[in-house]
Amino acid sequence: MVTLTAPETTAPTTTIDLAGSPVRDLNQALHNAIDGQAWTVTSPGGKHSLAVGIDADISVAIKGHAGYYAAGMHKTGTVTISGNAGVGLAENIMSGKVHVKGDASQSAAATGHGGLVVIDGNAGARCGISMKGVDIVVGGNIGHMSAFMAQAGRLVVCGDAGEALGDSIYEARIYVKGSVASLGADCIEKPMNIEHLEELEGLLAAAGRTDDPADFKRYGSARNLYHFSVHNSASY
Amino acid sequence: MTINSLPQDTVLPAPGIPAQRTEELGLRESATFDRATIADIQRAAATGVYDIRGWGAKRKVPHFDDLLFLGASMSRYPLEGYREKCDTDVVLGDRHASRPLHLQTPVTIAGMSFGALSANAKEALGRGASEVGTSTTTGDGGMTPEERGQSKHLVYQYLPSRYGMNPDDLRKADAIEIVLGQGAKPGGGGMLLGQKITERVAGMRTLPVGIDQRSASRHPDWTGPDDLEIKIGELREITDWKTPIYVKIGASRPYYDTALAVKAGADVVVVDGMQGGTAATQQVFIENVGIPTLAAIPQAVQALQELGLHRKVQLIVSGGIRTGADVAKAMALGADAVAIGTAALIALGDNDPRYAAEYAALGSAAGFYDDFQDGRDPAGITTQDPELSSRLDPVAGGRRLANYLRVLTMEAQTIARACGKSHLHNLEPEDLVALTIEASAMARVPLAGTSWIPGAK
Numbered sequence: 272m273v274t275l276t277a278p279e280t281t282a283p284t285t286t287i288d289l290a291g292s293p294v295r296d297l298n299q300a301l302h303n304a305i306d307g308q309a310w311t312v313t314s315p316g317g318k319h320s321l322a323v324g325i326d327a328d329i330s331v332a333i334k335g336h337a338g339y340y341a342a343g344m345h346k347t348g349t350v351t352i353s354g355n356a357g358v359g360l361a362e363n364i365m366s367g368k369v370h371v372k373g374d375a376s377q378s379a380a381a382t383g384h385g386g387l388v389v390i391d392g393n394a395g396a397r398c399g400i401s402m403k404g405v406d407i408v409v410g411g412n413i414g415h416m417s418a419f420m421a422q423a424g425r426l427v428v429c430g431d432a433g434e435a436l437g438d439s440i441y442e443a444r445i446y447v448k449g450s451v452a453s454l455g456a457d458c459i460e461k462p463m464n465i466e467h468l469e470e471l472e473g474l475l476a477a478a479g480r481t482d483d484p485a486d487f488k489r490y491g492s493a494r495n496l497y498h499f500s501v502h503n504s505a506s507y
Numbered sequence: 508m509t510i511n512s513l514p515q516d517t518v519l520p521a522p523g524i525p526a527q528r529t530e531e532l533g534l535r536e537s538a539t540f541d542r543a544t545i546a547d548i549q550r551a552a553a554t555g556v557y558d559i560r561g562w563g564a565k566r567k568v569p570h571f572d573d574l575l576f577l578g579a580s581m582s583r584y585p586l587e588g589y590r591e592k593c594d595t596d597v598v599l600g601d602r603h604a605s606r607p608l609h610l611q612t613p614v615t616i617a618g619m620s621f622g623a624l625s626a627n628a629k630e631a632l633g634r635g636a637s638e639v640g641t642s643t644t645t646g647d648g649g650m651t652p653e654e655r656g657q658s659k660h661l662v663y664q665y666l667p668s669r670y671g672m673n674p675d676d677l678r679k680a681d682a683i684e685i686v687l688g689q690g691a692k693p694g695g696g697g698m699l700l701g702q703k704i705t706e707r708v709a710g711m712r713t714l715p716v717g718i719d720q721r722s723a724s725r726h727p728d729w730t731g732p733d734d735l736e737i738k739i740g741e742l743r744e745i746t747d748w749k750t751p752i753y754v755k756i757g758a759s760r761p762y763y764d765t766a767l768a769v770k771a772g773a774d775v776v777v778v779d780g781m782q783g784g785t786a787a788t789q790q791v792f793i794e795n796v797g798i799p800t801l802a803a804i805p806q807a808v809q810a811l812q813e814l815g816l817h818r819k820v821q822l823i824v825s826g827g828i829r830t831g832a833d834v835a836k837a838m839a840l841g842a843d844a845v846a847i848g849t850a851a852l853i854a855l856g857d858n859d860p861r862y863a864a865e866y867a868a869l870g871s872a873a874g875f876y877d878d879f880q881d882g883r884d885p886a887g888i889t890t891q892d893p894e895l896s897s898r899l900d901p902v903a904g905g906r907r908l909a910n911y912l913r914v915l916t917m918e919a920q921t922i923a924r925a926c927g928k929s930h931l932h933n934l935e936p937e938d939l940v941a942l943t944i945e946a947s948a949m950a951r952v953p954l955a956g957t958s959w960i961p962g963a964k
Contacts, residue, residue, distance in 0.1 A: 298744045319737050324674050324745030340741040344674040359728035363672055378728040382669035384713070400727040401669060403713040420723060422713045439721070441714060497718040498701060501555035
């Protein structure tokens with residue numbers, strides 16, 4: 272059973288040890304939190320749905336590995352995971368920041384509408400699938416089918432991208448420093464203009480990275496599949 | 508589709524020959540290549556694209572029409588109509604959620620998106636449903652203030668596309684419906700053609716205005732029942748275990764899908780048969796994928812019974828519900844509630860003969876119009892055109908829907924009383940017989956006048 276003492280604004284961090292208390296208590300405490308509070312989660316043990324649905328400007332530090340849907344539907348504040356994250360990290364994030372210091376499994380930041388997701392290590396398949404405005408910065412590589420049907424937002428990859436990058440992409444922008452195994456349907460390489468270099472510089476800085484924007488290539492939609500046409504039937 | 512999706516038995520004039528003359532002349536129409544089929548081939552040859560349309564399956568399939576009730580007689584006491592009570596309320600989602608829905612009628616409104624429908628239509632659905640104490644459901648396009656404001660009980664759909672999905676609306680929802688599929692297209696994603704992607708619709712979906720939009724058919728962050736269990740856990744954590752969670756499936760393998768949904772933790776399972784409508788799907792998909800509602804119900808009920816959770820995990824059935832008799836039959840087969848979509852739109856004014864001339868101008872007719880993908884609906888329901896939308900007064904439309912929902916409820920009560928039931932939930936398969944061997948086998952009730960159920964062990 273967790274003992275919770277509401278932290279004062281300037282008070283030290285409140286620690287919840289998941290070795291002894293259920294995830295339900297953690298999330299309820301975070302849902303009752305007020306702006307400015309800081310929380311530390313110890314012994315996360317790869318449990319699912321950690322720190323989901325945060326709706327206050329708080330900071331949460333998870334000391335270890337997280338399971339599925341860590342920081343799911345995140346809205347404000349910061350969640351930092353000092354470990355790896357499972358499937359659906361920060362799925363449908365609205366704003367705020369989620370930072371994973373290790374690797375993330377597949378569907379990281381899926382359908383995210385806004386905010387920033389930083390993964391220092393690698394991300395699995397379908398990173399940024401159906402992204403709708405979120406910014407994602409991955410320090411390592413990303414898996415296949417990443418940015419599938421990506422609608423809006425920016426995906427920055429400092430390593431390599433897997434097969435079928437940006438398949439059926441809409442208006443999201445992808446920046447890759449390393450190699451791209453293959454591009455998906457309707458995804459093409461696009462020129463790096465000055466505004467793109469500036470945009471990328473800002474994203475890298477926000478993620479605390481020192482990579483040179485000039486080393487990246489940009490990918491986006493050819494917009495050939497925006498309307499159904501018999502002539503496109505071979506593209507799918 | 509317009510003129511070429513007329514039912515097979517509709518007599519159309521052959522070119523140059525008045526309709527009644529085709530028979531007099533002894534002209535023989537092919538059952539295989541009937542006029543609708545010929546028109547489909549001609550249309551495909553001319554355009555090079557498949558036909559996309561609204562509504563559900565139009566082909567004739569075994570349905571509730573093929574079932575009859577055995578009214579009370581010597582061995583069963585009927586209840587007095589207009590005097591003795593026959594309750595209709597239903598509680599949905601009390602398995603795990605601390606705030607289950609308590610509806611006054613088991614007839615709910617199925618999920619239909621803002622985008623597919625106009626804002627006025629969504630508001631009218633909310634008004635009508637709220638007036639009689641039932642729920643309405645969002646669709647693939649997010650929650651609008653119009654429908655949240657007008658809906659006492661609002662079910663928020665959680666779809667593969669996640670258009671407009673956000674935690675604020677999730678917390679505002681009275682229930683969450685995780686959509687795996689729908690009866691019109693089990694295994695298919697959505698589509699909304701450019702004509703309907705207005706600035707507001709595009710904004711809600713984070714898409715460019717005017718493009719032909721495809722919705723995903725698979726969820727982006729989970730695959731299979733084991734993942735679904737974790738996903739349901741996440742949604743419960745976000746909503747602090749208050750909000751009921753439904754799982755909606757398109758009827759294809761309802762026995763297994765229901766069992767897996769229950770094991771994944773659903774509070775409510777929604778099963779949509781192939782007659783259930785769509786806003787825009789390929790005709791070949793609508794007519795050839797999925798199974799009839801009648802065949803789906805006993806399979807879903809069997810799964811719930813075997814798990815010992817029938818009536819504990821509620822079953823909502825949709826796909827071709829039109830009358831109170833359909834409601835009563837679905838419930839007698841084991842449903843806890845039903846959902847209506849197509850019928851609700853008709854109550855609002857869809858396919859109204861008053862627009863006959865305009866349907867004709869679109870190459871269709873009142874009673875046949877299904878080009879919901881086009882956005883040119885004369886009744887102002889399946890459109891985003893401001894002029895057309897303004898034809899539907901949400902207050903008057905809501906009143907018509909409320910009237911219709913009351914009729915459905917009273918009709919179902921009439922039948923339940925005749926069978927001696929003091930609550931619609933007390934209807935049971937034993938109250939039913941089938942008119943055809945097919946319906947008997949599917950519904951698992953005896954052929955009328957016999958004790959025979961084909962396939963029963």
